[in-house]
Amino acid sequence: MAARREPSRPSAEPESAATAVRLDGVKVSFVIRGAAVFDAVAPTSFEVREGEFVSIVGPTGCGKSTLLNVTAGLLKPSAGHVEIFGERLAGLNRKSGYLFQQDALMPWKTALDNVAIALEVHGTPRKEALEAARGWMGRVGLARFCERYAHELSGGQRKRVGLAQVLIRRPRILLMDEPFGPLDAQTRQIMGNLLLGLWAEDRKAVMFVTHDLEEAIALSDRVVIMSAGPDARVIGDHPIDLARPRDAAEIRLDPKFHALHKRIWDQLREEVAKTYEEGAR
Numbered sequence: 638m639a640a641r642r643e644p645s646r647p648s649a650e651p652e653s654a655a656t657a658v659r660l661d662g663v664k665v666s667f668v669i670r671g672a673a674v675f676d677a678v679a680p681t682s683f684e685v686r687e688g689e690f691v692s693i694v695g696p697t698g699c700g701k702s703t704l705l706n707v708t709a710g711l712l713k714p715s716a717g718h719v720e721i722f723g724e725r726l727a728g729l730n731r732k733s734g735y736l737f738q739q740d741a742l743m744p745w746k747t748a749l750d751n752v753a754i755a756l757e758v759h760g761t762p763r764k765e766a767l768e769a770a771r772g773w774m775g776r777v778g779l780a781r782f783c784e785r786y787a788h789e790l791s792g793g794q795r796k797r798v799g800l801a802q803v804l805i806r807r808p809r810i811l812l813m814d815e816p817f818g819p820l821d822a823q824t825r826q827i828m829g830n831l832l833l834g835l836w837a838e839d840r841k842a843v844m845f846v847t848h849d850l851e852e853a854i855a856l857s858d859r860v861v862i863m864s865a866g867p868d869a870r871v872i873g874d875h876p877i878d879l880a881r882p883r884d885a886a887e888i889r890l891d892p893k894f895h896a897l898h899k900r901i902w903d904q905l906r907e908e909v910a911k912t913y914e915e916g917a918r
């Protein structure tokens with residue numbers, strides 16, 4: 638499928654955009670087997686505004702997924718709180734859709750049914766759900782693959798179905814945890830463009846976790862850097878002032894991209910090294 642282009646728009650968000658997600662002093666400690674306490678994330682605060690695409694990057698095990706889980710309401714912070722569009726989060730975050738690294742497709746259902754079920758479980762009549770699902774399968778470039786089962790789809794196609802499954806519910810916030818992790822570099826860039834195209838249509842707030850700094854810069858309005866854990870915290874918050882629309886592949890050739898990459902990598906490199914040193918001890 639040809640890469641979908643983002644409609645033209647200014648790269649920076651207006652200051653007046655509402656705050657979609659606010660993490661206020663969120664700290665996460667895990668109790669391991671009822672005894673030892675592991676302080677994964679130190680008190681952390683940051684915001685994602687409506688319509689803003691923010692990536693979270695940090696060394697392995699620093700707490701990126703943990704912060705997404707807290708934002709989704711799947712994990713209660715040990716201290717601090719989360720606000721979603723100004724309201725304190727208690728329980729599940731029903732304004733968000735969550736795309737995990739692992740496929741969540743039911744192998745006994747067709748791709749179309751996998752997308753439709755996301756509406757059906759919330760009470761949409763089957764006929765209506767199937768119609769909407771067919772529309773979304775088209776939007777992710779899979780109109781001809783509706784009747785396929787998960788094992789009959791490529792990794793990239795399964796990711797597209799996953800994306801349709803989440804977006805069909807029209808969440809105002811999109812949480813993505815290394816969604817393109819297992820894909821090859823080329824497919825990742827194609828998926829990046831597909832995501833940017835869909836995102837530009839209604840501009841959800843996005844929290845995108847990745848270990849790939851280039852991918853983060855190519856897609857985002859801001860890149861948040863976390864330190865190595867334990868007691869991980871935000872150590873950098875970098876605005877990405879590259880013009881949109883962007884092509885997730887071509888933008889990497891832009892000299893401005895290189896300058897941003899160098900500046901952010903200089904900060905991240907040290908944290909990545911710390912993680913490896915810890916592991917080697």
Ligand SMILES: Nc1ncnc2c1ncn2[C@@H]1O[C@H](COP(=O)(O)OP(=O)(O)OP(=O)(O)O)[C@@H](O)[C@H]1O
Pocket residue numbers: 667668669675677695696697698699700701702703704848866
């Ligand atoms: N349920 C749990 N119990 C104990 N420790 C946990 C639990 N979940 C996560 N951790 C620890 O918390 C830290 C952060 O984990 P998390 O999965 O959030 O990291 P991450 O940055 O997403 O890692 P990766 O990039 O490798 O996916 C890790 O050290 C992990 O071992």
